[in-house]
Every structure is written in C-alpha cells, then in structure tokens.
Amino acid sequence: MAQRFLLLVIYSVVFNLCGAFASTTDDHRRPMILPLHLSSPNARQYGRALDGRRLQRSEPNARMRLHDDLLANGYYTTRLWIGTPPQMFALIVDTGSTVTYVPCSDCEQCGHHQDPRFQPDLSSSYQPVKCNINCNCDDKGAQCTYERRYAEQSSSSGVLGEDVISFGNQSELVPQRAVFGCENIETGDLYSQRADGIMGLGRGHLSVMDQLVDKGVISDSFSLCYGGMGVGGGAMVLGAIKSPPDMVFTHSDPFRSPYYNIELKEIHVAGKPLKLNPKVFDEKHGTVLDSGTTYAYLPKDAFLAFKDAIMREIHFLKQVHGPDPNYKDICFSGAGRDVTHLSKVFPQVDMVFSKGQKFSLSPENYLFPHTKVSGAYCLGIFENGDSTTLLGGILVRNTLVTYDRADNKIGFWKTNCSELWKSLNYEHAPPPPSNGQNMSGEIAPDIAPAGLPQTVLPGELQIGQISFDMMLNINTSMKPNFTELAESIAHELEVDISQIRLRNYTISGNDLLIRWTIFPAESANSFTTAKAMGIILRLREHQLQLPQKFGSYQLVKLKVEPQIKQSWWEQHSWVVAVGVSVTLVLGLLALGTWLVWRYRSRETIPYEPVDAIVPGAIVAEQELQPLK
Template identity: 25%
Template sequence: MAASQHLHCFYITATIISYVLSHSCADGARPQELGTYSLQQQAPTNPIHTDRFGVGVALPVVAGPGGGSYVVTVGFGTPKVEFPLLFDTGSDVSWVYCHSCSQGCTPGSPTFNPSLSSTSSNVPCKACDYTVEYHDRSQSIGVYARDTISLADTESQEGFIFGCAEKVSGDFGRTAGVLGLGQGQFSLLAQTDPNLFSIFCYCLPPTDSATGVLWFGVQAMESCRPGASKMISLVVDPNNNGLTNYFVKFTGITIGSQRLDFNSLVSSPMSTIIDSGTVVTRLPPAVYSALRAAFRGMMSGYPTAEPTNLLDTCYNLEGREQDWTPPTMVMHFEDSVDVGLDPSAVTLKEGDGESASRVCLAFAGNGDENELTIIGTQQHRGLRVYYDINGQKLAFAAGGC
C-alpha cells in the first residue's frame, strides 16, 4: 500500500486478489474443506443476537493516519485485547498482528497470543497457514486462530476464525490488522449471526478529527435504509473471476451538464465494486480520459499544479480558494439509480479546510480496460452506504455523519 504525503491521504487498494490456504487436516478432510467444516457445519456459539434483525451494533469509525483509511476497534480473546482494524468490504479474511510476528508489524501495536486467552480453541487442523494478497501486492501471512470476537462492550461471539499474522508487507498505517466485510465464507458476515450481520451500513467521518459510524442490524436499517427506488442490485462478477466483492452495474457519470455513458466508451462489461478499503475511485482508461477532459474544460481558468503519484489533474487556487466550488457530479447505476456526490467527494485538497490552495480531481485511471473499476471511499463522503446481503442490494443514502 502506498501513501501520498502531498494530499495527506493513503491510497489504499485493499481489494483481495489472492487467497491461499495450506494445512494438514487432523480429521483427514481434503484441504479445501476447512472452510466448509468450520464455517458452515458449525452454528455460531453464543450468537450476538437472536431476534430477526438483532438489536444492532454501532461501532465508531475514525480516520486512519492521513484520512484515507477508516478504522474500527474490535476485541479478540478473553480477556479482550482491542485492535484498531481497517474495515474492508473488498476482502473476506479478518486478521490481527500475532504475538509471533517477525516482519512488518508496527512496534508497540497490540498482538494476539492464543495462550493468554481462556476462550481460544484449535482450528480443526494440525497446521492452518494462510496468505492474503491485496490488489496493491501488500500481504498478510500467518496461521489461523479461533477465539471470541467482541464488537462492542456487551456484544461478543465465540468461535470466530481469523488470521494471526506473522509477516506483513505493505502500508497498513498505524492499524493492527483488517476486519473483512466481504461476502466470502471467512468474512465477519459469514461467521456471525445472519439475523444481525446480513445488514450493515457506514458513514465515514467528514474530517480527520471527526467520528463516523459502522452500523449492523436494526441500527443500520434505522440509520441508513433508503426507499426501494434508491436500491442498487448487487450482481455476480461479470468477468467470472470468482471474487466475492460487492459488484454493481455502474453505467455513467454526469459532470456539470455533461453526461458520460460508459457503454459508448468501453468495449467489454465493466467489473465495478464498492470498496471501503480503496480511497480514490479507479476507472477504465477511456472513461477516465473523458471525465478528465470534461473536468479540465471546467477548470480552464485556473493554473495547473504539479500532479501527485496517483492524481494527474491538479490546479492551483491560491488567492481564489473562497470563490471556487467543484463541479457537480452524479454517478449513474442500473435500475435508474442516480447518486449525487458531495462536493467534497469530487476533488482532493491540499491544505487546511477552506484555505486549501491545490485541488486534484479525485479519480484515477486504471492501466487497462480489464482491471476492476473500484468506487472508493473518497466518493463515499457525505453519504451513508447501506448493504443488504440477503436482499443482494446496496444503496447510497444522503446524510453522511
């Protein structure tokens, strides 16, 4: 994971691209059967809630260093050890720093030691090693553990399987792991009470010093659920890569009064995911070029500024900061759902508040048309992002935090 010091923002792309499990099973099961045995045949013990949608859980969300990553605090073991974790809808496996970590773990961060927990139990294998590799080639390598997970002071569940990381590469900021909120069998959603975790929602903190919220269950429904006309259908990966991300049909963008319809710009179906682990939205090259050209036309009266490592379209507003407003932007999805972006979601600023003197278009182009299109957290600003797993729907609701 790379970080930009110029825009005070982590450019994290946490979409999982590879998952490897190697182990020797004590019960004689084939290696690929571990997930089935652990997560499907075993009902959750001491489930967090048992009524239809649960009373709900609300976790505070804070911005990670630089504001590009978003962090919740989750406890593991008994007595509980609390870990600041990136919450990531683009991956499944949750993991924390292990006490035996020998590479890449941040000094002074909390670590998990199963021998110090009274509720730790063995995963049903002699050795369960895992490797998770993310889109930016960062990795977490270690062994599986099983213990109680605590999501709030009074909410916990036994028997949760997660990674105990012994080697970490890449930049995860000053966190101690990842909370996987994808749709795969090792995610938090698959291992916990479906009456509670089939629905969740988050709003991201509007500033580095503010606090957002990650809601589950009834609290998510009450805080975020929009009308039926605003729901976007989740779809299976159109390119059949077997990914468990949240795929949607992203059909176009309107910037100012100019609408860009993607079907006239790309030759193959776009695989588009919603990802809380990626900051800046990534677009196919032809789509990004058209958006950039439209933005440049609207900014022709301002001097250009040096680009960053990721953002190539920047302008100097010095002396005119108070008079400038970003162009309006609307994202268009299947089912005739239109999502108006918050003004803060269109550009990234360098500087403090209204005095920021440099602005950059907060989108980037992919290397080729076949790469995933990713709608990242910069474009989630000012919105509440709602996931209904059972209904296979997603929504961007107005309101923010």
C-alpha cells in the same frame, strides 16, 4: 500527503472450514480481482420499514465507531476485541477482504503497530483451527493456515484460530465466537502501517459478516458511513438498519465475484452525460466498491471523458502541479480554503444506475485538498490500467452505504457521517450480564479502558480528574488558538468548557505536545463512573474529531487520578468561613466603617516541565502506490 491505499486481493491461498479457493494475476499494477469464493446469496428476507430520516434499528446489530481519516491515513479503522479477557485491535475496515487477522505474539516478521500483538496463551477461550482435509496446514501439520496478498505488493500469512470477538460497549450485539487469522508474517505496507490488521467484510466463509449471519445473530446486511473532507471518523453497523426513504439502491450481483459490485450505467458532470458506451462500466469485474481503496479508478476512456468534462466546467481555475512529484496529479488552485463552498466552484457529478436511479456526488467525493498550495484541490479519480471500474472510499465520504446482501442490493444516502453516529448510538443498550456469561453462553467482554486499575471495579473508584497528553501535527510554526481547541475538545467529550484546563505545551518542529486536565463539574467532587468511562474511551480510542485547522492528533499519555479525600477541616471549612465572616461584618458595623472589596478572579495555570518527546512517537504513514 494523501495516501494511495489499495487493498484488493490479487493472490490468495486461503483455506477455510468449508472449502478451498485461490486466485492469481500477472500484473500487480492492475486491480485484477479473480474470484476467491462465490457465496450463494442468502435466501432470507428482512423487511425494512421506512420511518423518517432518522435511522432506527430493526433488530440487534453491532454499532461501531470508525476512526482515522481516509486521506491522512489511507484507510478507516474500527476497534475489535478478541479473547478472554479481551485484547483490543485497530483494524482497517475492508470490504475487499474476506479474512480478519491480527499480529500474533510469536510473529516472526510483524511491524510495530498501534496495539500489542494478540497473545493466544492469555486468552482462556482461544482454540486453534485444527488441520483437516479442507485446509493448508502448518509445518507441524497441526493447524490450518491462511495467506493474503494485495495489489500494492503487501502480504499477510499465518494460522487460523477461533476465539470470542467483542464489538465494544456501544454495541447491543453480544460477543460471539469467530475464526480469524493470527499473523506470522507481514510484508510491504501491512508491515509498516500503524493499524494492527484487517477486518474482512467481503463475501466468504471466513468473513466476519458470513460467520455472524451463519450463526443467526444478525441480518445479512451491514452499513458504512465515512466522514467528510478534513473530518474523518464515521460509523459502521453490522446487521440491518431501517433504510431512509430516499436512499438510492442498485442491484449487486453476488455471483459475479466475491467483491461488492453495482450496476453503474452512466456518469453525468454538471447534468451532462459523458459520451461513453454504457458497457465501459461493465467490463471485467464491472464496477466494484472497495472500502480498503482510497481513491477511485476508471477505465481509460471513462477517465479521459470525466477529466475533460471537469476541466471544461472549471476552466477559470489555474492548473498547478500536484503535492508529490512522484505522481502526475491533476490539481487546480483558486477554489478557496472553505470546503463547504466547493460546490459553488466544482460541478456536481451524478452516478446513474441500471434502472435510471441517480445518486449525486459532492466535490468532496472526487477531490482531495492540495497539501502544499492553500485553496487548491486535486482530482481523486484516476485512470485504471485495467478495464474494471474501482470505487474507493473517497467516492462515499459523507455517504451512508448499506450493503444489503440478503436482497442483493447496495444503497447510497448522502448525510453527515460525523453526526450519524449520534443517531446510531442508543443510550439504553442492555448491559453485559454480571456473571461473565451472556444468554447465548458466550463470554462477555471486560470493557475497562486503559488508565483504570484493572483490579478495581468501575463502581469502586471515585475519579477526581482525567489528564491526557495529545500531540498535534501543525502545518505552521504559529501555535493554535488554545481556547478554540479547548472548546472543540469539550464539545467532543461532552463536558463544559470550564472543566478543561490547559496544563502546558511544548513545540518541537511541527509537533505540538499539549497537556490537558479534565475536572468534574463544579457541583461534583468526582466523575460518575459512566461519565468517566465515556471520556476515557473517547480519548483512548482516538474518537475526537477536531476541526481540520488543528491538523491530525495522537494521544500520547492518559492518566486517571482518584478523588482525593478531604480532611475534616476541608470538609467543614465553609462552617468556619461563615463564622469568621459574620464576626467580621458585626465588628465592621460596630465601628461604623464601610469597606468595599473588589475581587478579580485570576486563574493560575501551572506550567510544569514537559518530558522530552520520545523519538519516533509519531510515525508517518508510508506512501502506498496506486494502480496505473
């Protein structure tokens, strides 16, 4: 079921080191976004050479992979490490929030999330943000506090701390000290979600972006690229990248609100402009981009005009009820199951900006698949109870969006976000210094993944095989094509199909538990450290992007087994085998007997007993309410 996920802050009592700000609203159903903090634009200018369609880095930045799926989970997450040694967290990427926070070890009311809570006592680099005149303080008057409330009536509150944050071994940006929230209380959907917390990318002194820019370690720009329908994943870059020459930019006014806005003037459907007053997209807070919101919400007049225009173009399709009776979704059947052919059925939609620039949307940017009717799709654009135009993540799937805060503009470029990561994943990033300190004095992260003994350095362990259990949520009682699934896994892990072996599987309802083992290449007795680390990180961080037909998956268990040292007999068995073969051949020739041996290769797969599936191992995401 598609999730209705909204992360628009409607009330906040958050005090940072540089000032205090607050906001209120009288109607939680509306995306009322009152200013929390108005940052002055950064006057620094950064040049961007336009050099071909392949993206290239212009200066050091943090390259980070995105996980999860917008419709299946309601959000995208990235991995952030906090502390020394680093503790990993899966954080929702949210341009509508200005604080990054994770559950604290002493949290009085926090849910069960993907990773363990942050333990300040285990981090040698952690420091509390001491109480001062510019912040609210805890009951003891010792530490600054924060509070965030969201439109769907969830909230987060806790204390502010400072520690080293690390961006993963794919990033060339070294770890940096930053202020973040350590949660004491979660309510609503923040309590029940699988993700650990929020990574705030909005404008404000507590924002990760503002902190990194103020330190001078990155340019004042970041980019997000969400995967397409049924694919998920994507990429994120903190810092500047060189923009593609055909990227479409529009002005973004930093003084209007702390949220990222664009100058939308018109919407065209099938080449025809909607008959609307252009000011309809400029009311209240204008047109706001919010990566923490799942769908798009238009003011009433704009929504009705858009819906009617779409329905006129697809009058030949049958209108059907939506997948959830709690929502009056507008859905159509008869479009076919192949999402790559949607553009042959549904019309193109264009957003026209203030200077006439036009950015075209594909059907996947305004539709979501019906979960109960095959070949049916529903509008992912809804009526907003407020006059603000709110554009969520659905509108920018398979779109690189660059938030150029230095030049006060936002750029859009259609691309394959699943493939974009390969363009941003440079193989020659400098390794962290071996002495545990980087050149700026920050502490370098320990990136040893789970499954490797923490007491063994990567170069000291010869890994012989990697085993993992994955849980698939299948939509049918029929088991999937395991050969095709193995090929997809091999492609994602960049190994040969011959290196992957199915151990066993079991089905319980719609849950399919599969055990796999990955072996080194035939010419090697063990994996190289780099290869093993790459495979383990991809598995551990849920980076496999499987075809939609296999549904969603969850990593249940990961096991790394060292290379088994061979005995003298095993190491020299080929010598004995050759000697025996030569003797046998000579004997056969002497007798004048010709024997023909027919050998059929037959691989046996041991089906070991499967442990019972742990109840609650897969927890469905909670349905989040849309604004009406």
